[in-house]
Amino acid sequence: xxxxxxxxxxxxxxxxxxxxxxxxxxxxxxxxxxxxxxxxxxxxxxxxxxxxxxxxxxxxxxxxxxxxxxxxxxxxxxxxxxxxxxxxxxxxxxxxxxxxxxxxxxxxxxxxxxxxxxxxxxxxxxxxxxxxxxxxxxxxxxxxxxxxxxxxxxxxxxxxxxxxxxxxxxxxxxxxxxxxxxxxxxxxxxxxxxxxxxxxxxxxxxxxxxxxxxxxxxxxxxxxxxxxxxxxxxxxxxxxxxxxxxxxxxxxxxxxxxxxxxxxxxxxxxxxxxxxxxxxxxxxxxxxxxxxxxxxxxxxxxxxxxxxxxxxxxxxxxxxxxxxxxxxxxxxxxxxxxxxxxxxxxxxxxxxxxxxxxxxxxxxxxxxxxxxxxxxxxxxxxxxxxxxxxxxx
Amino acid sequence: xxxxxxxxxxxxxxxxxxxxxxxxxxxxxxxxxxxxxxxxxxxxxxxxxxxxxxxxxxxxxxxxxxxxxxxxxxxxxxxxxxxxxxxxxxxxxxxxxxxxxxxxxxxxxxxxxxxxxxxxxxxxxxxxxxxxxxxxxxxxxxxxxxxxxxxxxxxxxxxxxxxxxxxxxxxxxxxxxxxxxxxxxxxxxxxxxxxxxxxxxxxxxxxxxxxxxxxxxxxxxxxxxx
Numbered sequence: 037x038x039x040x041x042x043x044x045x046x047x048x049x050x051x052x053x054x055x056x057x058x059x060x061x062x063x064x065x066x067x068x069x070x071x072x073x074x075x076x077x078x079x080x081x082x083x084x085x086x087x088x089x090x091x092x093x094x095x096x097x098x099x100x101x102x103x104x105x106x107x108x109x110x111x112x113x114x115x116x117x118x119x120x121x122x123x124x125x126x127x128x129x130x131x132x133x134x135x136x137x138x139x140x141x142x143x144x145x146x147x148x149x150x151x152x153x154x155x156x157x158x159x160x161x162x163x164x165x166x167x168x169x170x171x172x173x174x175x176x177x178x179x180x181x182x183x184x185x186x187x188x189x190x191x192x193x194x195x196x197x198x199x200x201x202x203x204x205x206x207x208x209x210x211x212x213x214x215x216x217x218x219x220x221x222x223x224x225x226x227x228x229x230x231x232x233x234x235x236x237x238x239x240x241x242x243x244x245x246x247x248x249x250x251x252x253x254x255x256x257x258x259x260x261x262x263x264x265x266x267x268x269x270x271x272x273x274x275x276x277x278x279x280x281x282x283x284x285x286x287x288x289x290x291x292x293x294x295x296x297x298x299x300x301x302x303x304x305x306x307x308x309x310x311x312x313x314x315x316x317x318x319x320x321x322x323x324x325x326x327x328x329x330x331x332x333x334x335x336x337x338x339x340x341x342x343x344x345x346x347x348x349x350x351x352x353x354x355x356x357x358x359x360x361x362x363x364x365x366x367x368x369x370x371x372x373x374x375x376x377x378x379x380x381x382x383x384x385x386x387x388x389x390x391x392x393x394x395x396x397x398x399x400x401x402x403x404x405x406x407x408x409x410x411x412x413x414x415x416x417x418x419x420x421x422x423x424x425x426x427x428x429x
Numbered sequence: 430x431x432x433x434x435x436x437x438x439x440x441x442x443x444x445x446x447x448x449x450x451x452x453x454x455x456x457x458x459x460x461x462x463x464x465x466x467x468x469x470x471x472x473x474x475x476x477x478x479x480x481x482x483x484x485x486x487x488x489x490x491x492x493x494x495x496x497x498x499x500x501x502x503x504x505x506x507x508x509x510x511x512x513x514x515x516x517x518x519x520x521x522x523x524x525x526x527x528x529x530x531x532x533x534x535x536x537x538x539x540x541x542x543x544x545x546x547x548x549x550x551x552x553x554x555x556x557x558x559x560x561x562x563x564x565x566x567x568x569x570x571x572x573x574x575x576x577x578x579x580x581x582x583x584x585x586x587x588x589x590x591x592x593x594x595x596x597x598x599x600x601x602x603x604x605x606x607x608x609x610x611x612x613x614x615x616x617x618x619x620x621x622x623x624x625x626x627x628x629x630x631x632x633x634x635x636x637x638x639x640x641x642x643x644x645x646x647x648x649x650x651x652x653x654x655x
Contacts, residue, residue: 354502380524383507384498389495
C-alpha cells in the first residue's frame with residue numbers, strides 16, 4: 037500500500053502523448069460558477085471522412101481516460117476498451133473517426149482539481165468548482181466544435197460514459213445520429229451515492245489529503261484513495277464472479293495466519309487494485325467525478341419526467357445492460373427505454389447474460405460485440421455511409 | 430409473446446434465405462412504403478427485415494424472448510425486450526402508422542386490452558392469428574373429446590403458450606367490442622395462401638387455418654380500454 041511510482045504533481049503533466057484542445061472561452065457551469073479557459077486532453081483513431089460524417093465519440097467511465105484504444109502511457113496496459121474499438125472491431129477504426137477525451141475534472145491532461153488555478157497560481161484543489169455530467173458534456177461539445185464536426189455519427193459509453201451519452205442526446209440531440217448507453221442509469225440511486233460517499237470519506241480521512249492541498253504540501257493521500265478504489269472495485273464485480281475467481285483460496289500460504297495480512301487471494305487482489313490505481317489517479321479528481329455522478333438525475337432537469345429529456349429525438353438508440361450488474365441494474369436501462377418509447381424514439385434494448393457484474397462492459401462479451409456491430413452497421417446504412425467491405429464482419 | 434420459443438423458431442427457419450412466408454408477404458403487402466411500423470412479438474425479425482427491405486419502413490420490434498431480441502439487434506433491427514400485455518402502455522397515441530401483432534394475440538393475457546392499446550398507438554393495426562374454428566380443430570374436439578393439436582399448433586394444452594384462442598367469428602366480435610373497423614381481412618389456407626373467391630365467406634371460419642385482419646380505430650365507437 038505504500039508503493040508510489042508517481043507523485044500527484046506528476047499526474048498533472050502525465051499526458052504528453054495526448055492531443056490537447058485549449059479552449060479560449062470560459063465554461064459556465066451548472067453550479068453557477070465559471071470555469072476559466074480550460075484544456076481537454078484527447079485521443080483520436082482512424083480518419084475523419086471528407087464530409088465529417090463518420091465521427092464516433094467515446095465517453096469514459098469514472099476512472100477511465102482518453103486512452104481508449106492505445107497503450108496507456110503510464111501503466112503500459114492496453115487501452116481500456118480495446119475489446120470493442122480498433123481496426124476490424126465493432127467500433128471499427130478503419131471506418132470511423134473515433135474520439136475519446138478526458139472529462140473536465142479528470143487528471144489525465146484535462147483541466148481538473150490538480151490543474152493550476154489562474155487566480156492563485158496554485159493547484160485548484162477544492163477551489164475547483166463542482167462539476168456535473170452536463171458540464172463534462174458541454175466541454176466535450178466545445179472540443180467537437182473545435183474539430184469542425186457538426187454532428188456525431190455515434191456517441192457511445194458505459195457507466196458514467198453512458199450518462200454522458202444520455203446527456204449528449206438530451207442536450208445536443210440534433211448533433212447525435214446514434215447513441216449507445218451501456219450499463220448505465222438515468223440517475224444515481226441512493227445506493228450508488230452511498231458507495232461513492234464511502235470512497236470520498238476514505239480519501240478525506242487520509243491525513244495526507246490535507247484538506248485537498250496535498251500537491252502543495254508534498255504529501256499523497258494514496259492510502260485513502262486505494263481504500264476508495266478497493267470498495268468501489270467490489271461494486272464493479274458480482275458475487276459469482278468474485279467467487280469463481282478467488283473462492284476462499286489463500287494467498288501464497290497453506291493456512292490462515294490468525295493475523296491481518298492478506299490471507300485470502302481476494303484481499304491480495306483488492307490491495308493490488310487499490311495500489312495500482314493511486315499510481316494513475318488524482319485523489320481530488322476522484323472526489324469531483326464521483327460527485328458529478330451523484331448529482332446526475334436527467335429527469336430532474338426536465339420537470340421530473342425522463343421522457344421530456346428526449347422529446348422529438350431523431351437519434352437511434354441502443355441501450356445495453358448486463359444481468360449481473362447490480363450497480364446499474366437492468367431496471368435502470370429499462371427506465372431509459374420506457375422514456376424513449378414514450379417519445380416513440382427509435383430504440384433497441386439488449387440485456388446480456390453475464391456473471392461478470394458491472395465490469396462486463398469492459399470485458400470479453402461476444403454478445404455485446406455483436407450488438408454494437410449490428411447496431412452501428414444498420415445506423416451506417418441509414419446514415420448513407422459506405423457499408424463494410426465483404427469479409428470483414 | 431412468441432408462439433414458439435425463439436430457439437424453436439430459429440431451428441425451423443430455413444438455413445438459406447428463401448422465399449419469405451406467404452402470410453408475412455401478405456402482411457407486408459398491406460403496409461404503405463416508408464411507414465412507421467411496430468411489430469409486437471417480432472420473434473427473429475423476419476417480418477421486420479422483410480418490411481425494411483421491401484417497404485423501407487421505419488420499423489421497431491418488441492419481443493418477449495431476450496435471445497430473440499439480441500439476435501434481431503445484432504442483425505441491425507430496432508428491437509426491445511418487452512411484452513404486449515405490459516409495455517404497449519409506454520407508447521404515445523398514434524406513434525405508428527401500423528402496429529402488427531403476428532401470431533401473438535392468442536398468447537397474450539388480455540387480448541382485448543392489447544388490441545385496444547394497439548388501436549391507440551397506431552393508425553392501422555394488422556392482426557394475424559390461428560383460426561380455432563378450423564374444421565380439423567372442431568373435428569378433434571367433437572370426435573376425440575381432446576384439446577386439438579395441429580401442425581401449426583403443435584403443443585399439448587398444458588405446454589402451449591397460447592392461452593386465448595379464438596375463431597374468426599370471435600375475433601370479428603372482439604373488433605366490435607373494442608371499436609375497431611375491419612378495413613380488410615383474409616382467410617388463409619393451411620399453406621398460408623389467401624382462400625380463393627370461390628370459397629364463400631361463411632365457410633372461412635371452417636376452412637381457414639389462419640386469418641389476417643387490417644383494422645383501424647372506428648371513430649364513431651369509443652375504444653374500450655378493457
